[in-house]
Amino acid sequence: MSAKELLKAGWGLADDLLATIAAPPRDRRCLVVEIGEERFAVPHEDVREVVDRPLVSPWLRDPWVIGVFALRGQICTLLDPLGEGRTRRTAVVLAREGRALALGVDGLAGVQTFAGDGWKDFDGGRFEWARRLFAGETRATLWFDVDRMLETLDRMSDKETSP
Amino acid sequence: MSEEDLRELIDPFAAEAEEAFLAFEATLVEEERRLQEGAVVSASALRGHLPALHTVKGNAGMLGMAMFSAAVHQLEEIVKRARPLDAAALKGLLRLVDDGREDLARIRDGAEDALGLAVWTEWLTRLADGDEAAGDVADADSGARELPVEGGDRERRSLRVATEKLDELQREVGELILAHNALADVLARELQGRLDRGAARDLQDAIDRLSRRVRHVQSATTRTRLLGLGTILRRVPRIARDAAERTGKAVRVEVVGDEVEADKGVVDALAEVIVHLVRNAVDHGIEAPAARRKLGKAEAGRLTVRVAARGEVVSIEVGDDGAGIDLDRLRAKAVERGLVDADEAASAEEEVALRWLFRAGFSTRDRATELSGRGVGLDVVDRTVRDLGGAVRLEHTQGQGTRFILTVPVSTAVADLMEIVVAERAFFVPLTRIIATGRFDAAMHERPGGADRYRFRDELVPLLPFAESLGGKAAAGDYLIVLEHASGKAGVRIDRIVGKGQAVLTPLGDPLLQHGPFAGGTVRGDGRVGLILDPDRLVAWQRAVGR
Numbered sequence: 001m002s003a004k005e006l007l008k009a010g011w012g013l014a015d016d017l018l019a020t021i022a023a024p025p026r027d028r029r030c031l032v033v034e035i036g037e038e039r040f041a042v043p044h045e046d047v048r049e050v051v052d053r054p055l056v057s058p059w060l061r062d063p064w065v066i067g068v069f070a071l072r073g074q075i076c077t078l079l080d081p082l083g084e085g086r087t088r089r090t091a092v093v094l095a096r097e098g099r100a101l102a103l104g105v106d107g108l109a110g111v112q113t114f115a116g117d118g119w120k121d122f123d124g125g126r127f128e129w130a131r132r133l134f135a136g137e138t139r140a141t142l143w144f145d146v147d148r149m150l151e152t153l154d155r156m157s158d159k160e161t162s163p
Numbered sequence: 164m165s166e167e168d169l170r171e172l173i174d175p176f177a178a179e180a181e182e183a184f185l186a187f188e189a190t191l192v193e194e195e196r197r198l199q200e201g202a203v204v205s206a207s208a209l210r211g212h213l214p215a216l217h218t219v220k221g222n223a224g225m226l227g228m229a230m231f232s233a234a235v236h237q238l239e240e241i242v243k244r245a246r247p248l249d250a251a252a253l254k255g256l257l258r259l260v261d262d263g264r265e266d267l268a269r270i271r272d273g274a275e276d277a278l279g280l281a282v283w284t285e286w287l288t289r290l291a292d293g294d295e296a297a298g299d300v301a302d303a304d305s306g307a308r309e310l311p312v313e314g315g316d317r318e319r320r321s322l323r324v325a326t327e328k329l330d331e332l333q334r335e336v337g338e339l340i341l342a343h344n345a346l347a348d349v350l351a352r353e354l355q356g357r358l359d360r361g362a363a364r365d366l367q368d369a370i371d372r373l374s375r376r377v378r379h380v381q382s383a384t385t386r387t388r389l390l391g392l393g394t395i396l397r398r399v400p401r402i403a404r405d406a407a408e409r410t411g412k413a414v415r416v417e418v419v420g421d422e423v424e425a426d427k428g429v430v431d432a433l434a435e436v437i438v439h440l441v442r443n444a445v446d447h448g449i450e451a452p453a454a455r456r457k458l459g460k461a462e463a464g465r466l467t468v469r470v471a472a473r474g475e476v477v478s479i480e481v482g483d484d485g486a487g488i489d490l491d492r493l494r495a496k497a498v499e500r501g502l503v504d505a506d507e508a509a510s511a512e513e514e515v516a517l518r519w520l521f522r523a524g525f526s527t528r529d530r531a532t533e534l535s536g537r538g539v540g541l542d543v544v545d546r547t548v549r550d551l552g553g554a555v556r557l558e559h560t561q562g563q564g565t566r567f568i569l570t571v572p573v574s575t576a577v578a579d580l581m582e583i584v585v586a587e588r589a590f591f592v593p594l595t596r597i598i599a600t601g602r603f604d605a606a607m608h609e610r611p612g613g614a615d616r617y618r619f620r621d622e623l624v625p626l627l628p629f630a631e632s633l634g635g636k637a638a639a640g641d642y643l644i645v646l647e648h649a650s651g652k653a654g655v656r657i658d659r660i661v662g663k664g665q666a667v668l669t670p671l672g673d674p675l676l677q678h679g680p681f682a683g684g685t686v687r688g689d690g691r692v693g694l695i696l697d698p699d700r701l702v703a704w705q706r707a708v709g710r
Contacts, residue, residue, distance in 0.1 A: 057691050057692045070692050073335075074669065101675075
């Protein structure tokens with residue numbers, strides 16, 4: 001019986017309370033990218049492909065959207081994860097059904113497998129979607145929670161479009 | 164046959180059955196009209212649909228839809244045997260068609276078989292009651308077996324293809340065009356001056372040949388997606404008939420041009436628009452028979468739907484010979500609803516005043532009960548047509564009738580665009596939305612109440628500060644482009660016009676881009692995305708961001 005099942009059986013905790021208990025960490029294979037001064041780990045399963053120096057048409061007055069570029073017949077939206085509205089040289093195209101989105105990054109540091117128990121909780125600082133930190137030997141890597149970032153941006157976009 | 168294989172056959176089956184019902188329905192409506200004018204219902208005209216219904220029955224049986232197959236069989240029997248063919252019989256048959264159509268919708272949505280058979284049973288009971296007499300009624304017009312069967316030939320010449328496959332083909336052709344444009348661009352840029360004259364000419368000839376072939380492939384692919392507007396237009400008599408019955412009016416319908424074709428996406432979008440305009444004409448345009456008599460008009464109003472193709476554009480006219488639009492009442496309502504103040508209402512040109520009818524809620528608010536269940540208003544008609552890259556015009560003569568004229572591109576996959584430069588950035592604008600372009604004349608620039616306006620053909624048109632919003636200088640741009648948007652005209656100062664041409668359109672798929680002023684994009688020869696301005700979105704976006 002798992003810890004959750006034990007808890008539920010023994011103390012009858014409500015499902016919503018159980019849902020707040022974080023899933024156990026597991027080893028994750030990630031693409032490590034550099035954005036500004038920071039290093040982020042983007043889960044491997046979230047990455048569809050990497051496009052170096054895409055031909056970007058700039059977007060308008062939105063610090064989170066750098067611009068758009070053509071990707072095999074689709075128009076792909078290039079995001080600035082730091083919200084600085086800066087052009088970045090590489091596009092990490094996200095694997096998201098029905099959406100054509102890419103993260104603008106300054107460089108790729110490689111592919112790395114992170115041990116599940118190596119992650120520490122982190123308050124995110126100015127990155128709302130980076131709530132875990134992997135303290136490496138030389139520098140820390142922040143966990144890039146793609147879903148969290150997209151939820152935040154979608155929420156902001158909805159506000160902007162609502163009357 | 165696996166469940167998956169079976170489901171793959173459902174769509175073509177349902178499409179074929181719908182076509183059969185649609186054609187049968189058109190005949191029923193026509194026969195009903197003839198009957199009202201004193202003619203005898205033609206049994207052979209109805210029997211002419213038996214082969215198509217028989218095919219539907221057979222296919223339903225093959226797909227294991229026993230109930231649906233049995234129901235269509237009963238429909239066949241009714242067509243063969245029901246006597247007398249009076250108004251009640253035709254009305255009952257029309258209800259059967261409605262039920263059959265509803266069943267098809269359920270089957271498409273995953274139901275295994277027909278469910279809505281209550282009305283069928285009711286009708287069959289009525290038939291059984293009169294069945295004894297059925298054989299005694301002479302059928303002077305009985306030639307059903309000799310009638311030519313068109314369906315079989317048509318089937319052999321055509322092939323049903325899943326829309327997704329055509330979409331994929333079109334996407335690939337779009338990619339081919341992009342690759343071709345990129346190749347032509349690189350060759351022109353990189354090889355110019357490096358080849359001797361003969362080699363350069365040979366290369367140019369080869370590129371030209373390739374360009375021609377690519378254009379032909381594109382054109383052929385676009386044609387594979389074209390559907391006849393007949394699928395919508397054949398429904399018009401029935402829709403007008405139902406609306407007339409509900410409102411106690413009489414209508415004669417004339418439909419012209421059902422052979423005209425447009426892209427499937429355009430046809431699908433136009434269906435709702437045409438349905439609304441037809442109902443609108445019957446409900447609000449055509450007067451009641453008594454009122455028409457007093458006016459010296461024929462009791463039955465005339466409703467005309469004319470479709471014509473002009474090059475890459477389809478025009479659709481929905482006209483009636485009804486009351487037209489009462490402009491005084493329109494002006495009063497515009498003030499009452501706070502759209503404009505009394506002075507503006509009084510001074511607005513007729514063309515401007517008529518556009519108020521397309522504002523959300525304007526035309527239907529005080530008629531909600533009468534129009535309940537319609538789903539769309541004139542604002543949605545306007546929005547739908549604009550989303551297709553087209554435009555709606557309204558003409559009327561008070562007391563004599565109203566005419567809606569819609570123009571839409573044959574295909575939304577390719578559009579005629581003008582490339583412009585604003586604040587050193589290139590954009591595209593659909594030609595259908597451009598009213599005029601020209602040099603910016605400072606003498607025409609006015610600032611009443613601090614708002615930038617441009618005097619254009621005796622009208623003060625708002626000037627949008629698009630260049631400033633892009634980070635450009637205020638009041639920059641030597642040229643002006645006047646655009647048509649949902650509620651009027653707007654001017655934009657631009658640096659220059661680059662040129663015009665056809666381009667493959669690509670939607671801006673992601674919701675994050677929806678709040679921008681763009682309708683979509685097109686991939687240019689150099690591989691960059693060119694953003695296509697949508698005047699409606701531009702006006703809304705400009706309002707939101709200011710300068």
